[in-house]
Amino acid sequence: MRPTSQGRAAVMNDVARLAGVSHQTVSRVLNQHPSVSPATRERVLEAVRQLNYRPNAMARGLAGRRSRVIGVVSFDTILYGPASTLLGIERAARAAGYGVSIVTLEQLDHSGMVNALEALADQSVAGVVVIAPQTAAAAALHSLPLGVAAVAVESNVGGEIPAISVDQVTGARLAVQHLLGLGHRKVWHLSGPRDWLETHGRIEGWRGTLEDAGLPAPPLMTGDWSARSGYQAGLELARRDDVTAVFAGNDQMALGMMRAFHEHGIRVPDDVSIVGFDDIPEAEFLSPPLTTIRQDFDEVGRRCIAALLRAIEADLPEGPDRPEPDPHVAPTLVLRRSTAAPKS
Amino acid sequence: MRPTSQGRAAVMNDVARLAGVSHQTVSRVLNQHPSVSPATRERVLEAVRQLNYRPNAMARGLAGRRSRVIGVVSFDTILYGPASTLLGIERAARAAGYGVSIVTLEQLDHSGMVNALEALADQSVAGVVVIAPQTAAAAALHSLPLGVAAVAVESNVGGEIPAISVDQVTGARLAVQHLLGLGHRKVWHLSGPRDWLETHGRIEGWRGTLEDAGLPAPPLMTGDWSARSGYQAGLELARRDDVTAVFAGNDQMALGMMRAFHEHGIRVPDDVSIVGFDDIPEAEFLSPPLTTIRQDFDEVGRRCIAALLRAIEADLPEGPDRPEPDPHVAPTLVLRRSTAAPKS
DNA sequence: CATGTTGATGTTAGCGCTGCCACGATATGC
DNA sequence: GCATATCGTGGCAGCGCTAACATCAACATG
Numbered sequence A, B: 001m002r003p004t005s006q007g008r009a010a011v012m013n014d015v016a017r018l019a020g021v022s023h024q025t026v027s028r029v030l031n032q033h034p035s036v037s038p039a040t041r042e043r044v045l046e047a048v049r050q051l052n053y054r055p056n057a058m059a060r061g062l063a064g065r066r067s068r069v070i071g072v073v074s075f076d077t078i079l080y081g082p083a084s085t086l087l088g089i090e091r092a093a094r095a096a097g098y099g100v101s102i103v104t105l106e107q108l109d110h111s112g113m114v115n116a117l118e119a120l121a122d123q124s125v126a127g128v129v130v131i132a133p134q135t136a137a138a139a140a141l142h143s144l145p146l147g148v149a150a151v152a153v154e155s156n157v158g159g160e161i162p163a164i165s166v167d168q169v170t171g172a173r174l175a176v177q178h179l180l181g182l183g184h185r186k187v188w189h190l191s192g193p194r195d196w197l198e199t200h201g202r203i204e205g206w207r208g209t210l211e212d213a214g215l216p217a218p219p220l221m222t223g224d225w226s227a228r229s230g231y232q233a234g235l236e237l238a239r240r241d242d243v244t245a246v247f248a249g250n251d252q253m254a255l256g257m258m259r260a261f262h263e264h265g266i267r268v269p270d271d272v273s274i275v276g277f278d279d280i281p282e283a284e285f286l287s288p289p290l291t292t293i294r295q296d297f298d299e300v301g302r303r304c305i306a307a308l309l310r311a312i313e314a315d316l317p318e319g320p321d322r323p324e325p326d327p328h329v330a331p332t333l334v335l336r337r338s339t340a341a342p343k344s
Numbered sequence C: 001c002a003t004g005t006t007g008a009t010g011t012t013a014g015c016g017c018t019g020c021c022a023c024g025a026t027a028t029g030c
Numbered sequence D: 001g002c003a004t005a006t007c008g009t010g011g012c013a014g015c016g017c018t019a020a021c022a023t024c025a026a027c028a029t030g
Helices: A012-019 A023-030 A038-051 A057-064 A080-095 A110-122 A135-142 A168-181 A197-212 A227-238 A251-263 A281-285 A297-314 B012-019 B023-030 B038-051 B057-064 B080-095 B110-122 B135-142 B168-181 B197-212 B227-238 B251-263 B281-285 B297-314
Strands: A069-075 A099-105 A127-131 A149-153 A163-166 A188-191 A245-248 A273-275 A292-294 A332-334 B069-075 B099-105 B127-131 B149-153 B163-166 B188-191 B245-248 B273-275 B292-294 B332-334
Touching: A012 A023, A012 A038, A023 A038, A057 B057, A069 A080, A069 A110, A080 A099, A080 A127, A080 A297, A080 B099, A099 A110, A099 B080, A099 B110, A110 A127, A110 A135, A110 B099, A127 A297, A135 A149, A149 A297, A163 A168, A163 A297, A168 A197, A168 A245, A168 A273, A168 A292, A168 A332, A188 A197, A188 A227, A227 A251, A227 B281, A245 A251, A251 A273, A251 A281, A251 B281, A281 B227, A281 B251, B012 B023, B012 B038, B023 B038, B069 B080, B069 B110, B080 B099, B080 B127, B080 B297, B099 B110, B110 B127, B110 B135, B127 B297, B135 B149, B149 B297, B163 B168, B163 B297, B168 B197, B168 B245, B168 B273, B168 B292, B168 B332, B188 B197, B188 B227, B227 B251, B245 B251, B251 B273, B251 B281
Parallel strands: A069 A099, A069 A127, A127 A149, A149 A163, A188 A245, A245 A273, B069 B099, B069 B127, B127 B149, B149 B163, B188 B245, B245 B273
Antiparallel strands: A099 B099, A292 A332, B292 B332
């Protein structure tokens, strides 16, 4: 962190002096400027190594009005989805040489979003990624005249801000097609809260697939992502005798539902097949292990950062012109033991 | 983000001009310097409002060699504990007017820790909080000659770095005392991985409490925090006929264990009582709802930030001399329905 | 009344870096 | 052969702010 046993950390001038060049040449070497002779470059790099020089990000940002930090606005980072997305973004950003600054939203209204974005702007971030899976947050984001590059996750409400998301419709179709393929003719769906954007896509995929197969959709059930809401829905379904297959909006609800069935002597998958969504780490170890739809959050993170860097560099004169990433990340079906052909 | 419809954002000089003072006076107002007349202060603040002026953090940091951002190093932010701690820290930091920059460790070795800390140092953070619950990470941290203020979470290995943690020993004692109080004479323990620091405290509290009561400790079982490892341990215990009470190292393992018991017709709490640790959101909705030890991660976050600000300001000439926070956060017993008196 | 003391303010000098322009030195044009 | 393009380099200015000193009035002290 400091030039061994020296009082203060080395600055660019120290490097310049040691290499026998001007500090400007050091700057050029550090910024991959083309016109530096290989010999000089090597001399400078050696001096950098020797002094263990690390450029000062603040000075850099001030002088070049550009920082190497991106901001992430997120909500409820304890939920599996948002937490995983945040992790994916962090990894991708760091791989691209960017630091990551976070703000967690307490409330999902307009003013919360404004505060979050201002807090990040105050830190002079180069751009922001907003994990805003709820309609309210997405609306707030899109209504804002923001001054930095931005990318939204799971909130493609249109507008100018690029959005990256897992293709929820496809995920839901995979789940329902799998159940229909096994021979089920009636597939129930327990959705997440109606104000989450993911919820809509999953309902759409579920309903669409049934329609394509010429089958009527049973009444939609609505939960709140929690195991409890899955349990409660499970109790309701347990009272009926026409339930052989359920597509749950997430794994926690699937888990709660499985418990309700278990209590009522309904066996999974013998009597009822269940498909979840997310592939949480526990899914593999439930009894029975849960068939579910896996979302590749790392890929979402990577695409977010790709899209954001594109937006950031669009403002620059000589950007490397990155390709626009595909906004839809494909989910995959993970086959486990909670699904089987209907008995009769 | 910019003075309404102007080309570029207002800087301190613009404010100064509008208020009819020097830019230095503006700086003084913004930094609560005492010697500014109330009239001037009001005039400056009005100008700030009018121009929607926001100070540039980079320039501030450069000039005052002090930033308003703290760094957080964490590991596996998808686990409930670390994720909650991170959230608590973020909340507390923001309340104190600090931004939060994160780095997630991929590997827990020395070099991973060095890289993480250097990445944060490059961002000129004012201090770092390291969530390092494993012995390896804690060791790496303590072996490092770091140049910034630091606080460790859940890793009080001694040394100069202040550490904040939930009092694991007390938590375990609460759990075991509760079971003994109900009349159980033999309390089993399924611990977490041996290289986690929390694990040691919980084992110590478990063993100590049994010793205090003059009871022998049954063989220790070791899991890996996952529901699966709890399930496996549950299968082993199900084979025995001397099991009436188990203290699980976390809620996921308790959950897996409950499922194993359920499969074997062992009723919870009628036949076996189970206590978990963490109080994850699902705990309340398991069947039966899980008695567990709640860790107050928000409080941990608050104390971390308090300790860190203390360390940061210790380097300053005129710190407000904050009191040293108590390094141990007290956990509490949350009584639910997974525990009962033994049948006899 | 000269002198120190205080409070409110302005002035100057950087913090460590990058952008831009200027300079000398080769390489290229006709 | 001389004007011109090009390369490698240095010099200077300035990013927006804070620290330290300088200033200047108003007041208290003997």
